[in-house]
Amino acid sequence: MATRANRRTRSERRDEIRRQLLAAAEQLLESGHRYSELTIDQLVRQAGISRATFWAYFETKGDLLRALAEDVIGQLLHSAEPWWHLAQAPTEDAIAATIVRIAEMYHANRAVMAAVVEVSSYDESVKQALDGLVQGTIAGLTEHIADGQSRGFVDPQLDPRRTAAWLVWMSERGLYRLVGPSGPQKRRRYVGALAHSLWNALYATAPGQVRN
Amino acid sequence: LTRSLTRRPAVDREARREEFAAQLVTAVEELLRDGLSFSAMTVDQLVAKAGVSRSKFYVHFRDKHDLLHTWFVQVARELHAGSQRWWSSTGAEDRDALRVAIGEALSTYRPKIPLLAATFDAATLDDRIAEETQGLIDRTIASLAKHIRAGQSRGWIDPGVLPTETAAWIVWMAERGQAQMFQEITDREWERMVDSCTDIVWNMLYATAPGRVPP
Numbered sequence: 208m209a210t211r212a213n214r215r216t217r218s219e220r221r222d223e224i225r226r227q228l229l230a231a232a233e234q235l236l237e238s239g240h241r242y243s244e245l246t247i248d249q250l251v252r253q254a255g256i257s258r259a260t261f262w263a264y265f266e267t268k269g270d271l272l273r274a275l276a277e278d279v280i281g282q283l284l285h286s287a288e289p290w291w292h293l294a295q296a297p298t299e300d301a302i303a304a305t306i307v308r309i310a311e312m313y314h315a316n317r318a319v320m321a322a323v324v325e326v327s328s329y330d331e332s333v334k335q336a337l338d339g340l341v342q343g344t345i346a347g348l349t350e351h352i353a354d355g356q357s358r359g360f361v362d363p364q365l366d367p368r369r370t371a372a373w374l375v376w377m378s379e380r381g382l383y384r385l386v387g388p389s390g391p392q393k394r395r396r397y398v399g400a401l402a403h404s405l406w407n408a409l410y411a412t413a414p415g416q417v418r419n
Numbered sequence: 420l421t422r423s424l425t426r427r428p429a430v431d432r433e434a435r436r437e438e439f440a441a442q443l444v445t446a447v448e449e450l451l452r453d454g455l456s457f458s459a460m461t462v463d464q465l466v467a468k469a470g471v472s473r474s475k476f477y478v479h480f481r482d483k484h485d486l487l488h489t490w491f492v493q494v495a496r497e498l499h500a501g502s503q504r505w506w507s508s509t510g511a512e513d514r515d516a517l518r519v520a521i522g523e524a525l526s527t528y529r530p531k532i533p534l535l536a537a538t539f540d541a542a543t544l545d546d547r548i549a550e551e552t553q554g555l556i557d558r559t560i561a562s563l564a565k566h567i568r569a570g571q572s573r574g575w576i577d578p579g580v581l582p583t584e585t586a587a588w589i590v591w592m593a594e595r596g597q598a599q600m601f602q603e604i605t606d607r608e609w610e611r612m613v614d615s616c617t618d619i620v621w622n623m624l625y626a627t628a629p630g631r632v633p634p
Binding site: 376397400407 | 456458459540541543544577579580581584585587588589591592594595596599600611612614615616618619622623624626627
């Protein structure tokens with residue numbers, strides 16, 4: 208009984224430490240620090256834990272970023288999910304609402320995503336986490352295009368896989384370079400342009416599309 | 420007389436430096452092909468591959484980023500010029516004409532993609548490289564936005580497109596898409612990717628223009 212309670216406490220404590228460190232890393236990144244220049248000392252001081260505790264839960268600083276990245280990437284993939292499963296012709300407003308939701312989620316987590324992009328240029332395992340997000344999104348969009356073509360609401364001329372690949376790389380880089388650093392007004396214009404671009408690229412010229 | 424004497428060597432020196440940069444960059448490309456990333460590459464590996472001495476490298480370049488910067492400044496103008504056919508077209512072009520223009524623009528980039536990808540990666544770590552790559556991106560966005568505005572005023576581009584913002588998304592699509600997908604690509608796959616890129620850009624900008632959509 209006592210052992211079980213202790214074990215539970217330990218696993219709860221582990222989750223708590225993880226949350227504290229993730230929050231600390233986010234705060235430091237948001238205040239303008241580059242991930243590559245953050246030290247473990249800064250991280251543990253911000254989180255209010257000891258160095259020893261850090262090393263008990265993470266082997267490297269890269270481990271911590273990977274945990275952060277998986278969290279954010281999971282949320283982004285999740286928010287795009289309903290889009291992939293549309294069974295009927297969407298309206299431009301519905302597409303725009305989905306794009307706004309994804310873009311706002313990206314913007315809220317921009318510090319982590321910028322660190323992921325920065326570190327992925329030299330850290331293979333972080334690069335793999337980012338590639339996982341991109342490839343997962345390409346697979347989802349490819350399926351959506353092919354399905355929409357068979358239902359008549361996506362342009363039948365498009366090559367599903369190649370179109371999805373171009374559009375996903377466009378979105379990934381544009382979110383990082385255009386949406387991430389912009390204030391609300393500029394962001395609204397960039398996100399609006401993305402939504403209209405995707406609408407035009409995929410749906411506007413489809414035979415089953417009701418033109419408004 | 421004094422002036423021409425002191426000036427000519429400076430020009431020669433700059434020319435020699437650029438020539439030397441070209442030679443070193445070939446070695447960088449070979450190392451990239453061998454599977455070594457630019458971030459992991461050392462100057463020792465680089466000079467060994469190029470068959471030159473370390474000291475000669477450091478006479479001309481501060482570090483490997485300085486070399487990449489020198490190379491990029493040289494090629495940026497050529498890359499920008501490669502897209503002129505697309506931007507300067509002033510008629511209601513058809514899809515075939517757009518395919519030719521985009522094919523021409525992307526074929527300017529194609530042989531340089533491994534180094535360009537390394538350059539854009541290095542931009543996250545080196546401020547001078549960041550400034551130059553951003554400069555090329557900004558000029559490209561400005562030229563494409565101008566093309567979009569011209570097409571909108573003449574009725575062959577969708578008036579609902581935001582010129583600068585849409586141009587920015589398209590330029591990043593081209594940059595990132597090429598860096599990620601064109602590294603080791605067959606000619607046949609390259610052609611199909613250019614077809615696909617053309618279809619996307621055609622739909623985004625031209626297909627729904629008021630002068631084109633059937634009533």
